[in-house]
Structure formats: C-alpha cells, structure tokens
Amino acid sequence: MAWIHTDYSYIDIDVASELDMWSRYDTIVSISEKVTEAFLKKFPSLEDRIVLIPNIHPADFIKKQADETDVSDEMPDDGYVKFLSVGRYSHPKNFDNVPDICSRLDNVKWYIIGYGPDEELIKKKIAEAGMEDRVILLGKKVNPYPYFKACDFYIQPSRYEGNAVTVNEALILGKKVAITNYATASSQIDDRVNGVIVTLENEKCAAALAEFIADTQLQNQILENINNSDFSNADGFKKLIDILES
Numbered sequence: 001m002a003w004i005h006t007d008y009s010y011i012d013i014d015v016a017s018e019l020d021m022w023s024r025y026d027t028i029v030s031i032s033e034k035v036t037e038a039f040l041k042k043f044p045s046l047e048d049r050i051v052l053i054p055n056i057h058p059a060d061f062i063k064k065q066a067d068e069t070d071v072s073d074e075m076p077d078d079g080y081v082k083f084l085s086v087g088r089y090s091h092p093k094n095f096d097n098v099p100d101i102c103s104r105l106d107n108v109k110w111y112i113i114g115y116g117p118d119e120e121l122i123k124k125k126i127a128e129a130g131m132e133d134r135v136i137l138l139g140k141k142v143n144p145y146p147y148f149k150a151c152d153f154y155i156q157p158s159r160y161e162g163n164a165v166t167v168n169e170a171l172i173l174g175k176k177v178a179i180t181n182y183a184t185a186s187s188q189i190d191d192r193v194n195g196v197i198v199t200l201e202n203e204k205c206a207a208a209l210a211e212f213i214a215d216t217q218l219q220n221q222i223l224e225n226i227n228n229s230d231f232s233n234a235d236g237f238k239k240l241i242d243i244l245e246s
Helices: 015-022 033-042 044-049 059-066 095-103 119-129 145-150 165-172 202-214 216-227 235-245
Strands: 002-004 028-030 050-052 081-086 108-113 135-139 153-156 176-180 196-198
Touching (some): 015 044, 059 145, 095 202, 165 176, 176 202, 176 216
Parallel strands (some): 081 108, 081 153, 108 135, 153 176
C-alpha cells in the first residue's frame, strides 16, 4: 500500500519509471478527489487500485500536545495579529512570497515553522521586504502544536498541495484558517464556512487576509462551525483496516 500526497498536475515526472514503481503496490491511497483526478490523468491504467482516504488525524493527541509547552517567549502577545504557517521551506509552500504579502498588511507578525532548501531564499526575501521584525522563521519544531495554539490565524499560502495536514490540525485546534486557492483547496476548506480561500497573487492575497482580520462576524460564524465539526476523519481507520484485512 502506498499514499499519494501531492497534486500530480503540478509536477513533471518520468511517467514510465513512476508507473513501474506504482504498479508494484496492491492499493494506492489518495487523500482527496482532486489528487485522484490528477494522478489518474498520468496513470489511467491504475484506476482499479485507487482508494480515497482523507488524512486521518489523532485529534485528542494533537490537543494534548498543544498544551505541553508555553511558547509565549517566541510568539508573545505584543499587540500584533499572529499568523502561523507550518511546512517545508520549499517551492510548493510559497513561503518566499510571505514577506511581500506581510508587508502589505498592518499590525501582523507572520511566524513560519519548518526547514528545507528554500531557507536562504526566504531570508533574502525577508530582507528585501524589510520584514525582519515581522516575518519570523522559527525553524524545525518537534512539537509544533503549542505554536498553533498561540496563533490568531493559521495561513496556508501554498502554490499547490495534495491535502495539507497542517490545515486540518489547525481546524482541530479551533483556529481561524485561510488558504490560497490551489487546485485542491476546496477539498479542505468550505469557503467562508470553516475558513476562507484567498487568491495566490500577493496583493490580492494581502487584501483578502486584511478583510478576514477585520470581519469579526465572519470569524465568529466560522469558529462556531469549526466547533461543531469533526476534522479527525476517524472513519478512515475503519476503511484502512477493511483494506488490510481484505
């Protein structure tokens, strides 16, 4: 069994080589319908092996981990609106555009947890935008959940995603979430119901984020919807066990 966690419409591959690899699996688990569609455009012969199981999240564990550490020294309550993004410092995550987006927002500090090959590029963009005091790279964290708990908004600014684990983790922790309109975005967020979907282009993205910050009525509606929802996908465990036992 193997999992697909990326949108194949955005990546260039050696189809023959990958088909040989994927064909060795009995079951291929896709984490969203859009991921399935993109994958099957590359590998239509594997349609009978695909099953859909959205990411499964241990909600109780995540909530327990969020209470383990006080991170107020790193993310202080200093009057700024606190944004958080978590992910690999790499092209798909689009963190290199965060400094420019943040520069267009008033009273926002944007914290980023992660590591990866684009770290120097992101630092360069922070300096170019003069955002050294407002875009803060927190680096790699063994337990990121206290930082989720400490933020005001969780932002997923990606160029593309399969199904971002961090978005559901933020929802489990009752956070207001905004994501960019990558191809699979609607499979995770119902716009203006449990979060907002904003455009990827920097200026329009910043304007939409500013509108979200200002719209407390929408925030309250979203938080109420989140609190009445289950984002753990616990039913996926049963589907997984059924596959393994078949």
